[in-house]
Amino acid sequence: MIIASQKPIEEIRETIKPYKKVLIAACGTCVTVCLAGGEKEAKELADLLSLSGDQEFRVVTPKRQCDSEFLEEFDKDVSWADAGLSLACGVGVQYLAERCTGKPIIPGLNTAFMGTNRDAGYWTEMCQGCGNCVLEKTGGVCPVARCSKSHFNGPCGGSSKGKCEVNDSIDCAWQLIYDRLKSLNQMERLFETIPPRDWSTSRDGGPRKIRRPDVAIEEVTE
Amino acid sequence: MSEGKSRLQKLFESGAFVVTGEVGPPMGADAGHVYHAAEALSGIIDAANVTDNQTSILRMSSIAASLLVQQKGLEAVVQMTCRDRNRIAIQSDLLGAWALGLRNLLVLSGDHQSFGNDRHAKNVYDVDSVQLIKMLSDLQRDGVFYNGKKAKGVPEFFIGTTANPFADPEELQLIRLKKKIQAGAKFVQTQSIYDIDKFEEWMEKVRAWGLHQEAYIEAGVLVNKSLRSIEMTQKVPGMDIPDALVERMRNAEDPKEEGIRIVLELIERIKKIEGISGLHIMAVGWEEIVPVVVERAGLSPRPTIE
Structure with missing residues (x-):
């Protein structure tokens, strides 16, 4: 899931200052689960922002801001507003912006990463969407996302007592890979040299898209 | 093409116990700083690593400073980390380094920018450093870049790398060292040694794996001149300093002399370890002590090579 956190309230106040009527758009999927931009957070934010003066707020909560199927209500409500404040990830913000000609859509969250919920109020990064998964080689622990240096051939010299040199709140991915491959009896994998990566499947190849002709309704030529 | 070989490579091949040191480029464009450091070490050590923005502190480039070092008669070991450059920039810079007459290269991951x-x-x-060593060794062997294009003029660097005997997980660190050597590393410099017992145990494993026969291994030592210096060193990633040594520095009447004594004791033990081909002396911020350490360790004068 996509993990995000709310921007500081001062920053939000500053960015919405020019607008009298602001539609706060929560999102009912990832950011609801990670407690950053669901309906509850949107209503709390509306209450908080209302305190400081002469602005009006309304809240709308589409199931997903990244999917046009769920945006009918938003489209109606946004006509009332001078601006939209999206509490979705960066995808939602941009998707709403595309639909709102002449109306600013402002981000209320900082989109952080693709990750998981480890404990109450604790999320960690797991995947960078590099487009060429190697998890079968590394015991199901991602060296791209979870090693601070994205090393493919073992830990750097800064790995100490299972922790990363960057700081000891970060587990060394290669310690995790080692422990896991040992438990799987796949130690031989650690002796393989993984060649330089083709990063063109990652963001380095430019903005990515996936097209599936098999599920397309009309044939598309590009 | 033996005439292209570096002095460092020739010395290792001759079986001499090699002594290398370091020149840290300045935080600025001052060539004088580099000249001064190189002059102080010229004739004292066999070659000097010229660090590549060590501990991620922005400094003059290793390649440029290496050229300045060699202008003062001291052979340089260019350092290249994987932190700041992609494969295009790394290879491009190294082609230039070879063209400028630089012959030794140390490949490392680089400390995190944080x-x-x-x-x-x-x-x-x-x-990563394993991939980079292989990329360069393949280029040097075949004259063809990783991208498949033929090189016009092929470098022949004497390629080395680093190893940290004190990092975890120990077995995986050894596997990685083996991969670096298989990839083409011909010499290895270790992280600074303080815990000599642990280092001896590590070397036992290195010998059991036969790695000392596939690459020349230099033991790294760092000379500390004060309690503050050894305490700062403790904070460097991958360092493992026994409390007893910190206490010795704390209680020393003459911390400078104590720092030298600690290093000399370490060197005595290191010299006796089978499979060690040389010593790499670091003296961050106290470079002028290196000639003293070399002299008092009985490693002076340095051998000459035709």
Whole structure:
């Protein structure tokens, strides 16, 4: 899931200052689960922002801001507003912006990463969407996302007592890979040299898209 | 093409116990700083690593400073980390380094940028150090870049790398060292040794794996001149300093002399370890002590090579 956190309230106040009527758009999927931009957070934010003066707020909560199927209500409500404040990830913000000609859509969250919920109020990064998964080689622990240096051939010299040199709140991915491959009896994998990566499947190849002709309704030529 | 070989490579091949040191480029464009450091070490050690923005602190480039070092008669070991450059920039810079007459190369991952003064910088890590060593060794063997294009003029660097006997997980660190050597590393410099017992145990494993026969292994030592210096060293990633040594520095009447004594004791033990081909002396901020250490360790004068 996509993990995000709310921007500081001062920053939000500053960015919405020019607008009298602001539609706060929560999102009912990832950011609801990670407690950053669901309906509850949107209503709390509306209450908080209302305190400081002469602005009006309304809240709308589409199931997903990244999917046009769920945006009918938003489209109606946004006509009332001078601006939209999206509490979705960066995808939602941009998707709403595309639909709102002449109306600013402002981000209320900082989109952080693709990750998981480890404990109450604790999320960690797991995947960078590099487009060429190697998890079968590394015991199901991602060296791209979870090693601070994205090393493919073992830990750097800064790995100490299972922790990363960057700081000891970060587990060394290669310690995790080692422990896991040992438990799987796949130690031989650690002796393989993984060649330089083709990063063109990652963001380095430019903005990515996936097209599936098999599920397309009309044939598309590009 | 033996005439292209570096002095460092020839010395290792001759079986001599090699002594290398370091020149840290300045935080600025001052060539004089580099000349001064090189002059102080010229004739004292066999070659000097010229660090590549060590601990992620922005400094003059290793390649440029290496050329300045060689202008003063001291052979340089160019350092190249994987942190700041992608495969295009790394190879391009190294082609230039070879063309400038630089012959030794030390490939390393590089300390994370969060340690330096530019912690908001982006890092690169397009390739890791194992991949980079292999990329360069293949180029040197076949004259063809990793991208498949033929090189016009092929470098023949004497390629080395680093190893940290004190990092975890120990077995995986050894596997990685083996991979670096298989990839083409011909010499290895270790992280600074303080815990000599642990280092001896590590060397036992290195010998059991036969790695000392596939690459020349230099033991790293760092000379500390004060309690503060050894305490700062403790904070460097991958360092493992026994409390007893810190206490010795704390209680010393003459911390400078104590720092030298500690290093000399370590060197005595290191010299006796089978499979060690040389010593790499670091003296961050106390470079003028290196000639003293070399002399008092009985490693002077340095051998000459035709």
